[in-house]
Amino acid sequence: MPTPEPWWARDDLRYEQGRLMFCGHDVAALAGAFAEPLFLYDARRLRHNVQRLHELLAGLGPPFRLYYAMKANRFRPLLCELRQTPLHGLDVCSPEELREALACGWRPGQLSYTAHGMMPEDAALLAALPEVHVNCDTLGAIRLLGEHSPGRRIGLRINPGIGIGYADSERLSYAGAITTKFGIYREQFTEALALAAQHGLQVRWLHCHAGCGYLDAQLPSFERVLQVVAGFAERVPGLQGVNLGGGLGLPHRPGDAALDLARWRSAVQAQLGGAGLEIAIEPGDFIAKDAGMLVLRVGYDEVKRDQRFVGLNGGFNLAVEPAFYDLPCEPVPCRPRPGPVAPATLAGNINEALDIWAAEVALPPVAPGDFMALLNAGGYASSMSSNHCLRGQFRELLLQPDD
Numbered sequence: 001m002p003t004p005e006p007w008w009a010r011d012d013l014r015y016e017q018g019r020l021m022f023c024g025h026d027v028a029a030l031a032g033a034f035a036e037p038l039f040l041y042d043a044r045r046l047r048h049n050v051q052r053l054h055e056l057l058a059g060l061g062p063p064f065r066l067y068y069a070m071k072a073n074r075f076r077p078l079l080c081e082l083r084q085t086p087l088h089g090l091d092v093c094s095p096e097e098l099r100e101a102l103a104c105g106w107r108p109g110q111l112s113y114t115a116h117g118m119m120p121e122d123a124a125l126l127a128a129l130p131e132v133h134v135n136c137d138t139l140g141a142i143r144l145l146g147e148h149s150p151g152r153r154i155g156l157r158i159n160p161g162i163g164i165g166y167a168d169s170e171r172l173s174y175a176g177a178i179t180t181k182f183g184i185y186r187e188q189f190t191e192a193l194a195l196a197a198q199h200g201l202q203v204r205w206l207h208c209h210a211g212c213g214y215l216d217a218q219l220p221s222f223e224r225v226l227q228v229v230a231g232f233a234e235r236v237p238g239l240q241g242v243n244l245g246g247g248l249g250l251p252h253r254p255g256d257a258a259l260d261l262a263r264w265r266s267a268v269q270a271q272l273g274g275a276g277l278e279i280a281i282e283p284g285d286f287i288a289k290d291a292g293m294l295v296l297r298v299g300y301d302e303v304k305r306d307q308r309f310v311g312l313n314g315g316f317n318l319a320v321e322p323a324f325y326d327l328p329c330e331p332v333p334c335r336p337r338p339g340p341v342a343p344a345t346l347a348g349n350i351n352e353a354l355d356i357w358a359a360e361v362a363l364p365p366v367a368p369g370d371f372m373a374l375l376n377a378g379g380y381a382s383s384m385s386s387n388h389c390l391r392g393q394f395r396e397l398l399l400q401p402d403d
């Protein structure tokens with residue numbers, strides 16, 4: 001009987017004759033050329049993900065705006081590659097991200113700046129770039145932008161008071177029962193509108209990002225978020241559009257199904273369809289995460305007490321989400337050896353107890369020098385990496401299928 005395909009397998013990511021192939025490349029062969037941990041990104045998958053979202057929004061009826069949140073992954077070749085796609089532009093969230101986007105050839109008019117933590121120097125930079133769209137998420141940001149760019153058209157980031165995140169994780173929710181630092185709450189909305197008017201700012205967009213990684217189980221909460229957003233929208237005369245942020249999730253575990261995009265679209269249509277508003281979204285993960293993997297080398301495979309540990313040459317400082325957010329990166333041996341499969345805990349090389357990639361996963365025999373791929377490492381891995389313990393060197397490659 002043929003072995004069933006693993007849950008994560010797809011045309012561009014699968015075993016062929018015992019070798020893990022990604023974007024048409026033999027992963028272990030590529031990784032063998034590098035001494036350090038290696039991030040691989042599949043350009044074709046990136047383009048495919050953008051295309052899926054473009055079709056999703058096009059189905060709502062134009063006009064719409066599809067941004068990519070570059071905080072998910074800002075590798076320059078990747079940002080340049082995305083310029084060849086039908087993206088409207090990039091969502092940037094700091095002055096350096098803004099400068100980096102410009103350095104990669106994006107035009108100011110293609111950038112949406114989510115002004116979290118606005119300082120006077122940030123407002124001065126934005127004043128010099130009047131085509132950049134700015135979403136203000138605090139009263140302080142409205143004040144600063146008003147002082148530096150009076151008359152500007154802006155967006156207000158609101159907090160709907162409802163959070164959505166992978167597996168309903170509170171740590172992945174940007175709103176919800178716990179009061180968060182993100183966005184303007186209903187209680188401050190009147191003051192925010194008055195402050196904008198006082199500084200001659202024209203509120204044209206509302207923005208709302210309620211959390212990260214949501215799948216079908218969270219769609220009812222997403223619908224409630226949309227209802228709240230629609231309520232805010234009614235209070236803004238002359239509103240042009242609503243930006244629903246990012247947060248669209250993807251499967252991380254064997255039981256996860258892909259997000260039902262048709263259901264997502266119906267929900268948006270039902271709540272915001274009749275209002276004549278433009279719809280924007282700015283996902284990061286949905287575009288980048290499953291287009292990337294981190295490839296690490298096995299250092300040891302040994303039993304401590306009754307538990308098998310497999311140690312790798314990179315730790316949680318290269319991809320923090322498994323340790324911080326319980327968002328696993330599926331470990332996949334690049335050239336699985338024949339032999340009995342046994343449970344193992346995959347450990348990183350950082351001197352911290354939380355530096356565990358995965359606990360009790362079924363692994364075939366491995367030997368020092370073997371390569372292990374950690375899937376779904378295209379988003380919030382390299383961009384959030386640190387050199388903790390003075391480790392953390394890595395290389396990144398953007399793969400094209402016909403290289």
Ligand SMILES: Cc1ncc(COP(=O)(O)O)c(C=O)c1O
Pocket residue numbers: 069072091114209211212213245246247248282283284285286379
């Ligand atoms: C304001 C904003 N927009 C977009 C995103 C992208 O989210 P995701 O990568 O989950 O789609 C984030 C992520 O934290 C965010 O804070």
